[in-house]
Amino acid sequence: MSTGLIIIGCIILIAIVVVQIGKVTELAAKIRGEEAVQYANNRRAGILFLIFGIVFLVGCFWSMWHYAPYMLGYGPHEAASEHGGSLDSLFNQTMWCTYPVFVLTHIALFWFAYKYQGKKGKTASFISHDNKLEVIWTAIPAVVMCFLVVQGLVAWNDVMADVNPDDDITEIEVIGQQFLWHLRYPGPDGKLGARDFKKIVPGQNPLGQDWMDENNLDDFHPSDIVLPVGKPVRVRITAMDVLHSFFLPHFRVKMDAVPGMPTYFVFTPTKTTEEYRQMLKKYPEYQVPSDPSDPKSPPLWKTFEYELACAELCGKGHFSMKKLVKIVSEDEYKAWLAEQNSYYMGNVRGKDYDPHKGELLGMEIKQRRQEFDSAIKKALAAEVPAEKVIRFNYVTFQTGSAKLTPLSHYELDNLVSVMKAKPNMTIEVAGHTDNTGNTDSNQTLSQARAQAVYDYLLAHGIAADRMTSKGYGETKPVASNDTAEGRQNNRRTEFQILTQ
Numbered sequence: 001m002s003t004g005l006i007i008i009g010c011i012i013l014i015a016i017v018v019v020q021i022g023k024v025t026e027l028a029a030k031i032r033g034e035e036a037v038q039y040a041n042n043r044r045a046g047i048l049f050l051i052f053g054i055v056f057l058v059g060c061f062w063s064m065w066h067y068a069p070y071m072l073g074y075g076p077h078e079a080a081s082e083h084g085g086s087l088d089s090l091f092n093q094t095m096w097c098t099y100p101v102f103v104l105t106h107i108a109l110f111w112f113a114y115k116y117q118g119k120k121g122k123t124a125s126f127i128s129h130d131n132k133l134e135v136i137w138t139a140i141p142a143v144v145m146c147f148l149v150v151q152g153l154v155a156w157n158d159v160m161a162d163v164n165p166d167d168d169i170t171e172i173e174v175i176g177q178q179f180l181w182h183l184r185y186p187g188p189d190g191k192l193g194a195r196d197f198k199k200i201v202p203g204q205n206p207l208g209q210d211w212m213d214e215n216n217l218d219d220f221h222p223s224d225i226v227l228p229v230g231k232p233v234r235v236r237i238t239a240m241d242v243l244h245s246f247f248l249p250h251f252r253v254k255m256d257a258v259p260g261m262p263t264y265f266v267f268t269p270t271k272t273t274e275e276y277r278q279m280l281k282k283y284p285e286y287q288v289p290s291d292p293s294d295p296k297s298p299p300l301w302k303t304f305e306y307e308l309a310c311a312e313l314c315g316k317g318h319f320s321m322k323k324l325v326k327i328v329s330e331d332e333y334k335a336w337l338a339e340q341n342s343y344y345m346g347n348v349r350g351k352d353y354d355p356h357k358g359e360l361l362g363m364e365i366k367q368r369r370q371e372f373d374s375a376i377k378k379a380l381a382a383e384v385p386a387e388k389v390i391r392f393n394y395v396t397f398q399t400g401s402a403k404l405t406p407l408s409h410y411e412l413d414n415l416v417s418v419m420k421a422k423p424n425m426t427i428e429v430a431g432h433t434d435n436t437g438n439t440d441s442n443q444t445l446s447q448a449r450a451q452a453v454y455d456y457l458l459a460h461g462i463a464a465d466r467m468t469s470k471g472y473g474e475t476k477p478v479a480s481n482d483t484a485e486g487r488q489n490n491r492r493t494e495f496q497i498l499t500q
Contacts, residue, residue, distance in 0.1 A: 039120055046114035053110025057103065069285045072249055076279045076286070080306070080327070082268040083159045084252035090148075090155050097144050163234050163266055170227060173236040174308070175207060176244030176257040179317030181308060182207055183225060187218020187342055192236070200240075204353055211344060211355050217363055220340045224324040225308060228333035229272045238262045245312035248325060250276070254311055269327045276327075277304050360407050368394055372414040379497055388497040395453065395493050402448035404456065412453065415495070416460045427495045429453045431471040434487035439473060447471025449493055 069075035073088040116124075163169050173192055175182040184207060186192045193209055193216025200208035209216045227233050237246045239257040246265065247254045255265045271279075280286040280301035291297035310321035328336070348354050371393070379388045394411040397404060404412075419425055431446035431453075447470065454469035479486035 039118065042117040042119070046117035049110045049113035053106060056110075057106060069283050072252075076283050077250070078279070079250070079252050080269060080271040080276060081251040081253065082270055083155075084267075086155045086158060087252045090151055093151060094148055097148065161266065162264065163232060167232065169232045169234050169266075171234045171236065172225070172227075173238075174225075174246055174257070176237075176239040176241075176246070176310065176314070176321070178241050178315050179320045181310075181321060181323045182240075183222050183323070185220050185222060185337075185340070186215070187220060187340075189215060189218055191215040193217070193219055197240070201353075204348070204351075209344075211348065214362065217344045217361060218342045219344070221343045222340060224326055226326045226328060226333065226336050227269055228330045229269050229275075229327050231330070232266060232268045234264060234266045236262060236264055242314050243312050244310050244314050244321070247309045247311035248306070249309070250306050256312065272327045272329060273304070273306060276306070277301050280304055360410060365410055368411060369414055372411060373418075376418055380500055385496070389494055390497070391492055391494040392453070397449055397452070397493075400445075402445065402452045404452055409456070412456050413460070416457060416462060419457070419462050419466065422500060425500045426466045426498045427468075428498055429457075429467060429469040429495045430493070431469075432476055432490060432492050432494070433474050434477070434490040435474040435481045436487060443471055443473035445471070446473045453493055453495075 069077075071077065073079070073091060079085050079088055171186065171190075171192060173184040175184070184192060193213040195208045196210055197208050199205055199210060205211075207221075209219065211217070235246065235253075235255075237255050237257045238261070239259045241259060243259070244257040245254060246257050248267075251267055251269065253265050253267050255263050257263070278301075281299075283301075286301035286304075287299050289295050289297040290300045290303040306325035306327060308323040308325050310318060312318075314321070350357060372390075375390045379390050382388050392408075392411055395404070395408040397408075419427070429450045431448070431450035433442040433446050435442070450469040450471050454467055457467060458464055474481075474490070477486075477490045478492075479489040481487050481490060
């Protein structure tokens with residue numbers, strides 16, 4: 001028999017019992033008289049109210065004690081942000097002001113139900129008003145409320161203070177959408193680019209970034225929130241569709257994400273993920289297996305992770321709006337940043353919908369210059385002639401000819417700058433081909449391409465006696481010509497440092 005049928009059967013049985021009790025009570029009333037039964041019911045109800053009140057209040061105190069290690073602000077769950085302590089303090093002040101009232105009013109409620117039960121010969125007193133009592137129960141809550149409101153305003157102004165333009169902060173953007181969070185970080189420039197919802201194209205531009213804004217070109221979209229400990233974080237918060245709520249419970253951070261109305265929150269993490277785990281480790285409640293069905297699973301403290309949740313009911317998939325949050329050291333954060341790739345460079349660059357297709361971006365020019373300088377430095381330090389050879393990775397020619405493509409001059413200009421800075425350096429420019437086609441034609445093409453590079457350097461101020469050019473055709477492959485990839489590697493132009 002299924003559990004559902006058992007439950008339904010129990011409900012039906014209880015209903016039958018209640019009906020029968022009602023009939024028995026009705027019959028007893030007729031036998032003993034309505035008034036006597038009413039007084040007996042009053043006494044029974046008063047006693048039950050008293051018992052329930054005692055059990056209820058004991059249960060309240062027991063649950064506070066029992067669940068303290070799992071509640072925010074108690075046990076190991078101290079706030080993991082600088083401002084979190086002030087919010088915890090505010091909650092505690094509110095609790096100490098309201099909890100005694102809660103206890104006393106419930107004691108009075110259940111005691112009065114017993115004490116003033118209906119009895120024979122006893123009538124209720126009618127009191128129209130009591131000025132003294134009304135002043136007391138109006139003045140005391142008003143004073144307490146003023147105290148709490150003032151404390152709340154002080155905490156609010158402290159928590160919601162924005163950053164100054166010259167502050168050293170980490171700024172990220174979080175965008176809510178049914179049913180996920182989009183994350184965006186600035187790249188090396190430290191600036192988030194502009195967005196326009198009209199530019200949103202699923203699969204191409206999910207956030208509507210304006211690719212004509214250079215600040216967007218190095219922004220990246222990580223899968224998790226990773227932040228450095230001890231450094232202020234400013235989170236830009238918004239939503240695409242419905243109301244969401246950005247909630248980091250362990251940091252006491254909560255702010256609505258509203259479509260069309262950007263909000264923000266500034267906080268400073270004070271505990272790394274690992275430090276928080278070590279706090280949990282001290283409590284026996286977190287030494288239990290993380291998977292109750294697997295006694296050999298890691299302890300609960302070891303599997304702890306900070307999380308981002310949505311605290312606003314936003315639809316049927318609301319439960320899935322969760323992101324991992326990692327707080328790490330500054331060195332770990334920098335290492336993580338170095339591994340991230342720009343969304344534009346990885347998903348837009350060179351595609352048909354790339355507005356910069358066919359252009360070389362400033363960030364690419366800078367990156368290529370850094371690569372070239374690193375190669376030059378390594379070659380100058382080398383002692384073996386073969387290690388003094390540097391390949392032009394970005395010097396290309398039109399298909400089947402020795403005419404340089406327009407973007408080739410950037411890398412050649414890098415070589416011009418180096419040779420002007422090192423007047424004693426001499427080089428040999430070499431051209432190479434794969435083994436496709438006629439050997440003599442390949443030899444001629446390689447020589448012509450080497451000469452084209454030579455001529456460019458000469459035209460930009462490098463003396464002819466500091467350079468030579470030579471074509472090697474297909475005689476010096478660096479990879480197998482049996483594969484397309486190998487042939488591509490063999491088609492190259494390079495230079496060797498002869499003297500420095």
